Amino acid sequence: xxxxxxxxxxxxxxxxxxxxxxxxxxxxxxxxxxxxxxxxxxxxxxxxxxxxxxxxxxxxxxxxxxxxxxxxxxxxxxxxxxxxxxxxxxxxxxxxxxxxxxxxxxxxxxxxxxxxxxxxxxxxxxxxxxxxxxxxxxxxxxxxxxxxxxxxxxxxxxxxxxxxxxxxxxxxxxxxxxxxxxxxxxxxxxxxxxxxxxxxxxxxxxxxxxxxxxxxxxxxxxxxxxxxxxxxxxxxxxxxxxxxxxxxxxxxxxxxxxxxxxxxxxxxxxxxxxxxxxxxxxxxxxxxxxxxxxxxxxxxxxxxxxxxxxxxxxxxxxxxxxxxxxxxxxxxxxxxxxxxxxxxxxxxxxxxxxxxxxxxxxxxxxxxxxxxxxxxxxxxxxxxxxxxxxxxxxxxxxxxxxxxxxxxxxxxxxxxxxxxxxxxxxxx
RNA sequence: GGAUGGGUGCCCGAGUUGGCCAAAGGGAGCGGACUGUAAAUCCGCCGCGUUUCGCUUCGAAGGUUCGAAUCCUUCCCCAUCCA
Numbered sequence: 299x300x301x302x303x304x305x306x307x308x309x310x311x312x313x314x315x316x317x318x319x320x321x322x323x324x325x326x327x328x329x330x331x332x333x334x335x336x337x338x339x340x341x342x343x344x345x346x347x348x349x350x351x352x353x354x355x356x357x358x359x360x361x362x363x364x365x366x367x368x369x370x371x372x373x374x375x376x377x378x379x380x381x382x383x384x385x386x387x388x389x390x391x392x393x394x395x396x397x398x399x400x401x402x403x404x405x406x407x408x409x410x411x412x413x414x415x416x417x418x419x420x421x422x423x424x425x426x427x428x429x430x431x432x433x434x435x436x437x438x439x440x441x442x443x444x445x446x447x448x449x450x451x452x453x454x455x456x457x458x459x460x461x462x463x464x465x466x467x468x469x470x471x472x473x474x475x476x477x478x479x480x481x482x483x484x485x486x487x488x489x490x491x492x493x494x495x496x497x498x499x500x501x502x503x504x505x506x507x508x509x510x511x512x513x514x515x516x517x518x519x520x521x522x523x524x525x526x527x528x529x530x531x532x533x534x535x536x537x538x539x540x541x542x543x544x545x546x547x548x549x550x551x552x553x554x555x556x557x558x559x560x561x562x563x564x565x566x567x568x569x570x571x572x573x574x575x576x577x578x579x580x581x582x583x584x585x586x587x588x589x590x591x592x593x594x595x596x597x598x599x600x601x602x603x604x605x606x607x608x609x610x611x612x613x614x615x616x617x618x619x620x621x622x623x624x625x626x627x628x629x630x631x632x633x634x635x636x637x638x639x640x641x642x643x644x645x646x647x648x649x650x651x652x653x654x655x656x657x658x659x660x661x662x663x664x665x666x667x668x669x670x671x672x673x674x675x676x677x678x679x680x681x682x683x684x685x686x687x688x689x690x691x692x693x694x695x696x697x698x699x700x701x702x703x704x705x706x707x708x709x710x711x712x713x714x715x716x717x718x719x720x721x722x723x724x725x726x
Numbered sequence: 727g728g729a730u731g732g733g734u735g736c737c738c739g740a741g742u743u744g745g746c747c748a749a750a751g752g753g754a755g756c757g758g759a760c761u762g763u764a765a766a767u768c769c770g771c772c773g774c775g776u777u778u779c780g781c782u783u784c785g786a787a788g789g790u791u792c793g794a795a796u797c798c799u800u801c802c803c804c805a806u807c808c809a
Contacts (some may be wrong), residue, residue, distance in 0.1 A: 637763040
């Protein structure tokens with residue numbers, strides 16, 4: 299039975315930290331986990347879906363948790379769900395099954411690894427270096443009959459059906475495909491495999507993973523029912539983060555907040571954090587920064603406009619962790635000067651266009667700019683005064699922009715909240 | 727395989743006695759005002775196009791009609807029940 303995280307006082311520094319940072323939702327056996335973490339280095343794992351080319355802020359909470367545990371001497375395994383991605387996750391409703399090639403998964407995994415490496419170490423040559431694995435390596439070679447005989451026998455449908463994730467589906471008469479039903483076995487098998495090959499005893503994941511993770515815990519226990527020394531396995535879940543206005547954290551409609559600097563510049567990343575709701579800042583500081591708790595408390599004790607200090611700290615620290623000190627400083631400086639009215643555009647990347655002159659609408663819709671999504675929308679935005687060139691509002695969508703508008707540092711184009719620095723270079 | 731109910735714009739969801747439908751309403755998003763680069767609130771936009779008009783949309787393809795998201799045919803997909 300899941301232990302509640304509220305009424306237990308942890309002994310191990312790792313669990314203590316995890317709990318005080320607000321990273322723990324529920325755990326299979328909190329005391330035993332605590333003991334294990336106290337007794338010595340624990341190898342733990344988290345799974346990631348490699349269907350995207352970059353991780354995003356939604357994944358960041360789990361990465362911070364890995365970082366925290368690793369800093370306490372424990373060993374992370376990042377498992378990329380190559381096999382599962384090859385089948386396609388059926389839980390998304392209208393989601394087409396994306397069949398990814400091995401190469402794509404390979405590339406994505408590589409990218410993930412680079413991003414993980416910002417937060418956890420892989421190659422330090424020490425015991426608790428993190429490891430990145432692909433579950434396709436052990437899931438794909440499985441034979442159905444063997445799998446059923448060796449693994450399937452340890453699962454009873456009765457029990458699976460009793461689990462909340464499945465029961466909700468059944469009670470709600472929401473179709474549950476056999477494939478989906480099997481996911482639990484695969485994930486449980488992952489855990490078993492890691493337990494055998496790497497001595498992994500702890501799985502962590504989002505709250506929605508609970509059923510799958512507990513299945514792994516039980517599988518390991520059953521497989522080792524007769525040897526006394528083995529069979530220790532645990533899982534714990536992280537809270538599902540929502541914003542103060544009740545939405546899921548990190549994924550705006552407009553696009554995910556990518557960790558990849560290529561997909562989202564440090565400046566934009568900083569902007570994401572600095573624009574958080576006041577009510578969320580304390581929680582976010584605990585999770586996404588490593589500031590001491592008492593500092594966080596005093597920072598967020600402020601009210602009103604003074605909250606900006608805390609929010610700015612959050613943005614800076616979060617950006618620093620991902621993109622480094624220098625980039626964070628730059629982003630902060632650019633952000634403050636830009637929005638504070640100063641006008642330092644130096645952090646805004648310069649876009650060079652091989653054009654001598656261009657109409658404003660066309661410029662705003664240009665593939666390299668894409669300030670708005672269509673000319674029609676652009677015209678409307680221009681009408682409502684959303685566009686400024688070199689700090690001068692332009693109301694005419696067909697205003698001709700020429701090289702004369704480019705100063706020494708280029709043309710400063712402001713389109714709503716977005717800003718661009720543009721240089722028009724004469725056509726060849 | 728059989729029966730029934732469905733497939734509407736980013737999402738949810740009206741609309742099916744054919745025109746007043748580029749399609750109600752809500753959410754998200756975007757722009758503006760107000761602010762603290764926040765929240766709340768208010769205003770505007772929210773298919774595309776230099777636009778008192780034109781073009782392309784309501785699962786797909788055909789058809790009926792002066793005119794179809796709305797009617798007919800075939801097909802595809804989804805859900806529920808039966809086998």
